[in-house]
Amino acid sequence: MNVSLYIAKRYLFSKSSNNAINIMTGIAAIGTVIASAALFIVLSGFAGLKDFSLEFTSFVDPDLSISPSKGKSFEVSEDQLDNLKRLEGIQGVSLIVAEKSILEVENKRQIVTLKGVDSLFNNVTDVDSLLIGGYWMEPSTPQIVAGGGIANSLSFGVLDFAKRLTIYVPKPGKGQFTSMKGAFRTVRVSNVGIFDINEELNNSVVYANIETVRYLLNYAPNTVTEIELKLGSGSNEAELRQEIASIFTDSVLIKNRAQLNDALYKMLNTENMAVYLIFTLVIIIALFNVIGALIMMILDKKESLNTLFNLGLPVKSIKRVFFLQGSLMTVLGGLFGALLGLVIVVLQQQFDLVMITPSLPYPVAIQAINLVIVIATIVVLGLLASKVASTRISENLVKT
16 A cells, blocks of 8 residues: 555545644635636636627628638639539538728618628628517518617617618719719618627627619629538538639638637637636645645644654654645546536526526536636646645655
Protein backbone atom coordinates (compact mmCIF):
# COMPACT_ATOMS: atom_id res chain seq x y z
CA MET A 1 0.00 0.00 0.00
CA ASN A 2 1.13 3.57 -0.74
CA VAL A 3 2.08 4.83 2.72
CA SER A 4 1.95 8.52 1.77
CA LEU A 5 -1.56 8.17 0.30
CA TYR A 6 -2.78 6.21 3.32
CA ILE A 7 -1.52 8.84 5.77
CA ALA A 8 -2.87 11.67 3.57
CA LYS A 9 -6.38 10.16 3.64
CA ARG A 10 -6.18 9.72 7.40
CA TYR A 11 -5.16 13.37 7.87
CA LEU A 12 -7.86 14.55 5.47
CA PHE A 13 -10.81 12.72 7.00
CA SER A 14 -9.82 12.77 10.67
CA LYS A 15 -10.25 15.71 13.03
CA SER A 16 -7.30 17.51 14.50
CA SER A 17 -6.95 18.08 18.21
CA ASN A 18 -6.62 21.78 17.37
CA ASN A 19 -10.11 23.16 16.68
CA ALA A 20 -8.72 26.18 14.75
CA ILE A 21 -7.16 23.82 12.20
CA ASN A 22 -10.48 21.98 11.81
CA ILE A 23 -12.21 25.31 11.13
CA MET A 24 -9.56 26.38 8.59
CA THR A 25 -9.76 23.03 6.81
CA GLY A 26 -13.55 23.26 6.67
CA ILE A 27 -13.40 26.80 5.29
CA ALA A 28 -10.88 25.70 2.64
CA ALA A 29 -13.03 22.74 1.59
CA ILE A 30 -16.26 24.79 1.49
CA GLY A 31 -14.51 27.57 -0.43
CA THR A 32 -13.34 25.09 -3.07
CA VAL A 33 -16.86 23.64 -3.41
CA ILE A 34 -18.49 27.07 -3.73
CA ALA A 35 -15.87 28.38 -6.17
CA SER A 36 -16.17 25.38 -8.52
CA ALA A 37 -19.99 25.45 -8.33
CA ALA A 38 -20.02 29.19 -9.09
CA LEU A 39 -17.66 28.73 -12.05
CA PHE A 40 -19.85 26.00 -13.56
CA ILE A 41 -23.05 28.01 -13.03
CA VAL A 42 -21.55 31.12 -14.64
CA LEU A 43 -20.17 29.19 -17.62
CA SER A 44 -23.57 27.50 -18.07
CA GLY A 45 -25.26 30.89 -17.85
CA PHE A 46 -23.03 32.34 -20.55
CA ALA A 47 -23.56 29.26 -22.70
CA GLY A 48 -27.31 29.82 -22.33
CA LEU A 49 -26.98 33.51 -23.17
CA LYS A 50 -24.89 32.65 -26.23
CA ASP A 51 -27.50 30.18 -27.46
CA PHE A 52 -30.24 32.72 -26.74
CA SER A 53 -28.40 35.51 -28.59
CA LEU A 54 -27.73 33.31 -31.60
CA GLU A 55 -31.13 31.64 -31.57
CA PHE A 56 -32.63 33.95 -34.17
CA THR A 57 -29.69 33.74 -36.57
CA SER A 58 -30.99 30.33 -37.67
CA PHE A 59 -34.25 32.04 -38.68
CA VAL A 60 -32.67 35.04 -40.43
CA ASP A 61 -29.30 33.99 -41.81
CA PRO A 62 -28.76 31.33 -44.49
CA ASP A 63 -26.50 28.30 -44.13
CA LEU A 64 -24.23 29.76 -46.82
CA SER A 65 -24.06 33.19 -48.43
CA ILE A 66 -22.43 34.07 -51.77
CA SER A 67 -21.43 37.71 -52.24
CA PRO A 68 -19.02 39.58 -54.54
CA SER A 69 -15.42 39.91 -53.37
CA LYS A 70 -15.29 43.38 -54.97
CA GLY A 71 -18.05 45.91 -55.34
CA LYS A 72 -21.65 45.67 -54.21
CA SER A 73 -23.18 43.46 -56.89
CA PHE A 74 -22.44 40.77 -59.46
CA GLU A 75 -24.23 39.10 -62.34
CA VAL A 76 -25.48 35.53 -62.19
CA SER A 77 -26.53 33.63 -65.28
CA GLU A 78 -29.26 31.04 -65.65
CA ASP A 79 -26.63 28.33 -66.18
CA GLN A 80 -24.90 29.28 -62.91
CA LEU A 81 -28.21 29.17 -61.05
CA ASP A 82 -29.04 25.78 -62.54
CA ASN A 83 -25.60 24.46 -61.60
CA LEU A 84 -26.09 25.72 -58.04
CA LYS A 85 -29.47 24.05 -57.71
CA ARG A 86 -28.09 20.78 -59.04
CA LEU A 87 -25.34 20.56 -56.42
CA GLU A 88 -25.93 17.67 -54.05
CA GLY A 89 -26.53 18.99 -50.55
CA ILE A 90 -28.20 22.29 -51.51
CA GLN A 91 -31.90 22.40 -50.71
CA GLY A 92 -32.69 26.04 -51.50
CA VAL A 93 -31.33 28.98 -53.52
CA SER A 94 -32.57 32.57 -53.14
CA LEU A 95 -31.45 35.74 -54.94
CA ILE A 96 -31.02 38.93 -52.91
CA VAL A 97 -30.59 42.60 -53.80
CA ALA A 98 -29.96 44.83 -50.77
CA GLU A 99 -29.10 48.50 -50.40
CA LYS A 100 -29.31 51.36 -47.93
CA SER A 101 -32.34 53.53 -48.58
CA ILE A 102 -34.63 56.10 -47.01
CA LEU A 103 -38.13 55.19 -45.87
CA GLU A 104 -40.45 58.19 -45.60
CA VAL A 105 -43.84 58.24 -43.87
CA GLU A 106 -45.68 61.58 -43.56
CA ASN A 107 -42.47 63.68 -43.52
CA LYS A 108 -40.79 61.29 -41.10
CA ARG A 109 -37.68 59.67 -42.56
CA GLN A 110 -35.36 56.87 -41.50
CA ILE A 111 -32.39 55.26 -43.16
CA VAL A 112 -33.02 51.51 -43.48
CA THR A 113 -31.45 48.48 -45.11
CA LEU A 114 -33.81 47.55 -47.92
CA LYS A 115 -33.48 43.84 -48.61
CA GLY A 116 -35.10 42.69 -51.84
CA VAL A 117 -35.87 38.96 -51.83
CA ASP A 118 -37.33 36.58 -54.39
CA SER A 119 -40.22 34.16 -54.02
CA LEU A 120 -37.89 31.36 -52.84
CA PHE A 121 -36.53 33.34 -49.89
CA ASN A 122 -38.74 31.59 -47.33
CA ASN A 123 -37.40 28.22 -48.48
CA VAL A 124 -33.94 29.32 -47.36
CA THR A 125 -34.76 31.18 -44.11
CA ASP A 126 -37.70 31.27 -41.70
CA VAL A 127 -38.14 35.02 -41.34
CA ASP A 128 -41.85 34.73 -42.13
CA SER A 129 -42.31 32.69 -38.94
CA LEU A 130 -41.22 35.74 -36.90
CA LEU A 131 -44.06 38.00 -38.04
CA ILE A 132 -46.00 39.56 -35.17
CA GLY A 133 -48.56 41.22 -37.40
CA GLY A 134 -49.89 40.95 -40.93
CA TYR A 135 -48.53 38.47 -43.47
CA TRP A 136 -45.55 37.95 -45.79
CA MET A 137 -45.57 39.99 -48.98
CA GLU A 138 -46.83 38.54 -52.25
CA PRO A 139 -44.33 38.16 -55.13
CA SER A 140 -43.92 40.92 -57.72
CA THR A 141 -45.88 43.51 -55.72
CA PRO A 142 -44.82 46.87 -54.18
CA GLN A 143 -45.29 45.46 -50.70
CA ILE A 144 -42.84 45.52 -47.80
CA VAL A 145 -42.43 43.83 -44.43
CA ALA A 146 -40.87 46.15 -41.86
CA GLY A 147 -39.19 45.66 -38.50
CA GLY A 148 -41.19 46.50 -35.40
CA GLY A 149 -38.74 49.23 -34.38
CA ILE A 150 -39.05 50.99 -37.74
CA ALA A 151 -42.84 50.77 -37.68
CA ASN A 152 -42.88 52.22 -34.18
CA SER A 153 -40.47 55.11 -34.87
CA LEU A 154 -42.26 56.12 -38.10
CA SER A 155 -45.75 55.46 -36.66
CA PHE A 156 -47.23 53.15 -39.29
CA GLY A 157 -48.94 49.81 -39.06
CA VAL A 158 -50.02 46.88 -41.20
CA LEU A 159 -52.02 47.84 -44.32
CA ASP A 160 -52.12 51.41 -43.09
CA PHE A 161 -53.35 52.89 -46.37
CA ALA A 162 -54.07 56.24 -44.76
CA LYS A 163 -50.32 56.88 -44.60
CA ARG A 164 -48.10 57.26 -47.64
CA LEU A 165 -44.96 55.10 -47.52
CA THR A 166 -42.22 56.05 -49.96
CA ILE A 167 -38.77 54.55 -50.43
CA TYR A 168 -35.93 56.72 -51.77
CA VAL A 169 -32.64 55.43 -53.17
CA PRO A 170 -29.94 57.87 -54.41
CA LYS A 171 -29.25 57.68 -58.12
CA PRO A 172 -25.67 56.79 -59.07
CA GLY A 173 -23.57 59.38 -60.85
CA LYS A 174 -21.34 62.40 -60.41
CA GLY A 175 -21.91 66.12 -60.07
CA GLN A 176 -24.60 68.13 -58.33
CA PHE A 177 -28.30 67.50 -58.51
CA THR A 178 -30.69 70.35 -59.22
CA SER A 179 -33.73 68.76 -57.56
CA MET A 180 -34.80 66.00 -55.20
CA LYS A 181 -36.51 64.24 -58.09
CA GLY A 182 -33.26 64.11 -59.99
CA ALA A 183 -31.29 62.86 -56.98
CA PHE A 184 -33.44 59.88 -56.02
CA ARG A 185 -35.39 57.04 -57.53
CA THR A 186 -38.59 56.52 -55.56
CA VAL A 187 -41.37 53.99 -55.25
CA ARG A 188 -44.65 53.94 -53.31
CA VAL A 189 -45.07 50.85 -51.15
CA SER A 190 -47.53 49.38 -48.66
CA ASN A 191 -46.53 47.61 -45.48
CA VAL A 192 -48.25 44.22 -45.12
CA GLY A 193 -46.35 42.75 -42.17
CA ILE A 194 -44.21 43.51 -39.12
CA PHE A 195 -41.49 41.19 -37.84
CA ASP A 196 -39.79 40.91 -34.45
CA ILE A 197 -36.30 39.35 -34.59
CA ASN A 198 -33.96 41.38 -32.40
CA GLU A 199 -33.46 45.05 -31.58
CA GLU A 200 -30.82 45.65 -34.25
CA LEU A 201 -32.76 44.12 -37.14
CA ASN A 202 -36.10 45.49 -35.92
CA ASN A 203 -34.69 49.02 -36.18
CA SER A 204 -32.83 48.69 -39.48
CA VAL A 205 -34.24 46.14 -41.96
CA VAL A 206 -37.16 46.33 -44.39
CA TYR A 207 -37.93 43.38 -46.68
CA ALA A 208 -39.28 44.04 -50.19
CA ASN A 209 -39.67 42.09 -53.40
CA ILE A 210 -36.51 41.85 -55.44
CA GLU A 211 -38.17 43.51 -58.46
CA THR A 212 -38.88 46.64 -56.38
CA VAL A 213 -35.26 47.01 -55.27
CA ARG A 214 -33.91 46.28 -58.74
CA TYR A 215 -36.11 49.07 -60.09
CA LEU A 216 -34.82 51.50 -57.45
CA LEU A 217 -31.19 50.58 -58.17
CA ASN A 218 -31.73 50.32 -61.93
CA TYR A 219 -30.23 46.83 -61.89
CA ALA A 220 -30.51 44.30 -64.69
CA PRO A 221 -32.70 41.22 -64.07
CA ASN A 222 -29.63 39.01 -63.55
CA THR A 223 -27.83 41.36 -61.11
CA VAL A 224 -27.76 40.47 -57.41
CA THR A 225 -25.88 41.54 -54.32
CA GLU A 226 -26.06 38.14 -52.61
CA ILE A 227 -27.18 34.56 -53.11
CA GLU A 228 -28.41 32.72 -50.02
CA LEU A 229 -28.31 28.93 -49.79
CA LYS A 230 -29.92 26.35 -47.56
CA LEU A 231 -27.98 23.13 -47.04
CA GLY A 232 -29.39 19.70 -46.43
CA SER A 233 -28.62 17.78 -43.26
CA GLY A 234 -25.29 16.00 -43.44
CA SER A 235 -23.97 18.21 -46.25
CA ASN A 236 -20.21 18.57 -46.54
CA GLU A 237 -19.71 22.33 -46.31
CA ALA A 238 -16.04 22.26 -47.31
CA GLU A 239 -16.76 20.33 -50.53
CA LEU A 240 -19.75 22.53 -51.36
CA ARG A 241 -17.61 25.65 -50.98
CA GLN A 242 -15.15 24.34 -53.57
CA GLU A 243 -17.93 23.35 -55.97
CA ILE A 244 -19.68 26.73 -55.59
CA ALA A 245 -16.44 28.64 -56.19
CA SER A 246 -15.86 26.67 -59.40
CA ILE A 247 -19.28 27.72 -60.77
CA PHE A 248 -18.57 31.44 -60.71
CA THR A 249 -16.06 32.97 -63.08
CA ASP A 250 -15.79 36.09 -60.92
CA SER A 251 -14.28 35.94 -57.45
CA VAL A 252 -16.93 35.55 -54.76
CA LEU A 253 -16.99 35.34 -50.96
CA ILE A 254 -18.67 32.30 -49.45
CA LYS A 255 -19.61 32.64 -45.78
CA ASN A 256 -21.45 30.38 -43.36
CA ARG A 257 -23.73 31.53 -40.56
CA ALA A 258 -20.90 31.92 -38.04
CA GLN A 259 -18.86 34.05 -40.47
CA LEU A 260 -21.89 36.23 -41.22
CA ASN A 261 -22.15 36.93 -37.48
CA ASP A 262 -18.41 37.10 -36.88
CA ALA A 263 -18.54 40.20 -34.66
CA LEU A 264 -21.29 38.72 -32.47
CA TYR A 265 -19.43 35.42 -32.05
CA LYS A 266 -16.20 37.22 -31.15
CA MET A 267 -17.98 39.43 -28.61
CA LEU A 268 -19.70 36.48 -26.92
CA ASN A 269 -16.51 34.40 -26.84
CA THR A 270 -14.51 37.34 -25.44
CA GLU A 271 -17.07 37.92 -22.70
CA ASN A 272 -17.07 34.22 -21.87
CA MET A 273 -13.27 34.17 -21.61
CA ALA A 274 -13.25 37.32 -19.44
CA VAL A 275 -15.76 35.82 -16.99
CA TYR A 276 -13.80 32.55 -16.88
CA LEU A 277 -10.58 34.41 -16.02
CA ILE A 278 -12.33 36.46 -13.33
CA PHE A 279 -13.78 33.38 -11.65
CA THR A 280 -10.45 31.57 -11.99
CA LEU A 281 -8.95 34.42 -9.98
CA VAL A 282 -11.68 33.84 -7.36
CA ILE A 283 -10.72 30.15 -7.26
CA ILE A 284 -7.05 31.06 -6.81
CA ILE A 285 -7.97 33.28 -3.86
CA ALA A 286 -10.08 30.46 -2.40
CA LEU A 287 -7.16 28.05 -2.74
CA PHE A 288 -5.02 30.29 -0.53
CA ASN A 289 -7.17 28.87 2.26
CA VAL A 290 -6.04 25.39 1.22
CA ILE A 291 -2.39 26.46 1.41
CA GLY A 292 -2.98 28.03 4.83
CA ALA A 293 -4.83 24.96 6.12
CA LEU A 294 -2.05 22.62 4.95
CA ILE A 295 0.68 24.75 6.51
CA MET A 296 -1.22 24.81 9.82
CA MET A 297 -1.63 21.03 9.57
CA ILE A 298 2.11 20.61 8.97
CA LEU A 299 2.92 22.63 12.09
CA ASP A 300 0.30 20.75 14.12
CA LYS A 301 1.64 17.34 13.02
CA LYS A 302 5.29 18.26 13.59
CA GLU A 303 5.82 15.60 16.30
CA SER A 304 4.13 12.94 14.16
CA LEU A 305 6.31 13.88 11.22
CA ASN A 306 9.39 13.50 13.39
CA THR A 307 8.21 10.02 14.39
CA LEU A 308 7.60 9.04 10.77
CA PHE A 309 11.06 10.32 9.82
CA ASN A 310 12.70 8.31 12.63
CA LEU A 311 10.78 5.21 11.47
CA GLY A 312 12.49 5.56 8.10
CA LEU A 313 10.00 7.56 6.01
CA PRO A 314 12.07 9.93 3.83
CA VAL A 315 11.40 13.66 3.70
CA LYS A 316 10.26 13.30 0.08
CA SER A 317 7.51 10.90 1.13
CA ILE A 318 6.47 13.18 4.00
CA LYS A 319 6.15 16.07 1.54
CA ARG A 320 4.06 13.78 -0.64
CA VAL A 321 1.68 13.15 2.28
CA PHE A 322 0.62 16.79 2.40
CA PHE A 323 0.74 17.18 -1.36
CA LEU A 324 -1.73 14.30 -1.67
CA GLN A 325 -3.85 15.64 1.19
CA GLY A 326 -4.22 19.03 -0.48
CA SER A 327 -4.79 17.41 -3.88
CA LEU A 328 -7.52 15.15 -2.50
CA MET A 329 -9.18 18.11 -0.77
CA THR A 330 -9.30 20.25 -3.91
CA VAL A 331 -10.20 17.43 -6.33
CA LEU A 332 -13.04 16.15 -4.13
CA GLY A 333 -14.18 19.72 -3.45
CA GLY A 334 -14.08 20.51 -7.17
CA LEU A 335 -16.06 17.39 -8.10
CA PHE A 336 -18.67 18.04 -5.42
CA GLY A 337 -18.88 21.72 -6.42
CA ALA A 338 -19.30 20.86 -10.11
CA LEU A 339 -22.06 18.39 -9.16
CA LEU A 340 -23.74 21.04 -7.01
CA GLY A 341 -23.53 23.53 -9.88
CA LEU A 342 -24.99 20.95 -12.25
CA VAL A 343 -27.94 20.38 -9.91
CA ILE A 344 -28.60 24.14 -9.67
CA VAL A 345 -28.46 24.55 -13.46
CA VAL A 346 -30.88 21.63 -13.95
CA LEU A 347 -33.25 23.18 -11.38
CA GLN A 348 -33.09 26.48 -13.28
CA GLN A 349 -33.95 24.69 -16.52
CA GLN A 350 -36.85 22.82 -14.93
CA PHE A 351 -38.34 25.35 -12.52
CA ASP A 352 -37.17 28.81 -13.79
CA LEU A 353 -35.72 29.87 -10.43
CA VAL A 354 -34.24 33.12 -11.80
CA MET A 355 -36.23 35.29 -14.22
CA ILE A 356 -35.01 38.11 -16.49
CA THR A 357 -38.56 39.31 -17.05
CA PRO A 358 -41.83 37.94 -15.67
CA SER A 359 -42.12 35.75 -18.78
CA LEU A 360 -38.46 35.08 -19.64
CA PRO A 361 -36.33 32.78 -17.45
CA TYR A 362 -32.57 33.29 -17.38
CA PRO A 363 -31.22 30.98 -20.10
CA VAL A 364 -28.73 28.29 -19.10
CA ALA A 365 -27.19 25.46 -21.09
CA ILE A 366 -25.43 22.34 -19.85
CA GLN A 367 -22.31 21.60 -21.88
CA ALA A 368 -19.87 18.79 -21.18
CA ILE A 369 -16.95 21.03 -22.10
CA ASN A 370 -17.84 23.43 -19.27
CA LEU A 371 -17.84 20.54 -16.79
CA VAL A 372 -14.40 19.48 -18.05
CA ILE A 373 -13.12 23.09 -17.83
CA VAL A 374 -14.28 23.46 -14.20
CA ILE A 375 -12.79 20.17 -13.04
CA ALA A 376 -9.53 20.72 -14.96
CA THR A 377 -9.17 24.26 -13.54
CA ILE A 378 -9.74 23.07 -9.96
CA VAL A 379 -7.40 20.08 -10.35
CA VAL A 380 -4.54 22.10 -11.88
CA LEU A 381 -4.79 24.97 -9.41
CA GLY A 382 -5.31 22.56 -6.50
CA LEU A 383 -2.18 20.61 -7.40
CA LEU A 384 -0.19 23.85 -7.58
CA ALA A 385 -1.53 25.02 -4.19
CA SER A 386 -0.72 21.64 -2.61
CA LYS A 387 2.76 21.70 -4.11
CA VAL A 388 3.40 25.17 -2.68
CA ALA A 389 2.25 24.10 0.81
CA SER A 390 4.20 20.82 0.80
CA THR A 391 7.47 22.61 -0.02
CA ARG A 392 7.35 24.09 3.50
CA ILE A 393 8.48 20.70 4.80
CA SER A 394 12.23 20.37 5.17
CA GLU A 395 14.61 17.92 6.85
CA ASN A 396 15.28 20.42 9.66
CA LEU A 397 11.54 20.67 10.35
CA VAL A 398 10.94 16.92 10.68
CA LYS A 399 14.13 16.32 12.71
CA THR A 400 13.37 18.86 15.46
